[in-house]
Amino acid sequence: xxxxxxxxxxxxxxxxxxxxxxxxxxxxxxxxxxxxxxxxxxxxxxxxxxxxxxxxxxxxxxxxxxxxxxxxxxxxxxxxxxxxxxxxxxxxxxxxxxxxxxxxxxxxxxxxxxxxxxxxxxxxxxxxxxxxxxxxxxxxxxxxxxxxxxxxxxxxxxxxxxxxxxxxxxxxxxxxxxx
Numbered sequence: 459x460x461x462x463x464x465x466x467x468x469x470x471x472x473x474x475x476x477x478x479x480x481x482x483x484x485x486x487x488x489x490x491x492x493x494x495x496x497x498x499x500x501x502x503x504x505x506x507x508x509x510x511x512x513x514x515x516x517x518x519x520x521x522x523x524x525x526x527x528x529x530x531x532x533x534x535x536x537x538x539x540x541x542x543x544x545x546x547x548x549x550x551x552x553x554x555x556x557x558x559x560x561x562x563x564x565x566x567x568x569x570x571x572x573x574x575x576x577x578x579x580x581x582x583x584x585x586x587x588x589x590x591x592x593x594x595x596x597x598x599x600x601x602x603x604x605x606x607x608x609x610x611x612x613x614x615x616x617x618x619x620x621x622x623x624x625x626x627x628x629x630x631x632x633x634x635x636x637x
Contacts, residue, residue: 518614520630521637523621526614530605538632539625546602553619554626561619566606 528537534546541548553561605611611618624630 518616518618518620520617520620520624521635522614523617523619524635526610526618527621530608530611531618539622540632549622550626552626553622558616558619558623561622562615564602565604565615565618566612567604568602 527535527539531539531546534542535549536542536546539549539553556564605615621630621635624635625632
């Protein structure tokens with residue numbers, strides 16, 4: 459082979475190598491861009507899932523609800539909301555079937571007097587006296603007081619529902635939850 463033909467062969471081989479490297483780098487770049495696009499889709503899907511999870515999460519703090527429950531409700535319903543014989547019932551099966559709206563309504567506005575309604579009649583003064591006697595424990599029994607006038611319960615009613623819901627659904631055991 460002549461010197462000229464050897465030089466031409468080297469140049470041809472060099473161009474082939476450059477072309478192949480160019481194709482290889484191009485394919486690598488295309489693959490990288492494609493994978494980056496896929497990860498962007500995955501990132502967007504993750505963000506949507508996180509947003510749905512955040513939106514479906516009940517409002518309120520389980521820990522704060524536990525503290526309010528221990529302070530205001532545990533005396534009748536027990537420290538784990540499972541009821542106390544002769545006092546308050548087990549709340550867990552009741553809350554499991556109850557919406558947050560119904561829970562708020564019952565806790566904040568319900569009074570179940572253990573007296574016939576006719577006993578006080580329609581006289582306002584007699585009704586007020588009867589209410590005072592029941593509250594002081596002289597007559598009848600209050601099976602569930604309304605907590606609307608209690609600032610701590612009123613301010614933390616969603617926290618209370620979050621705690622009781624977590625207990626009733628089995629997401630939280632007995633005892634103090636993690637803050």
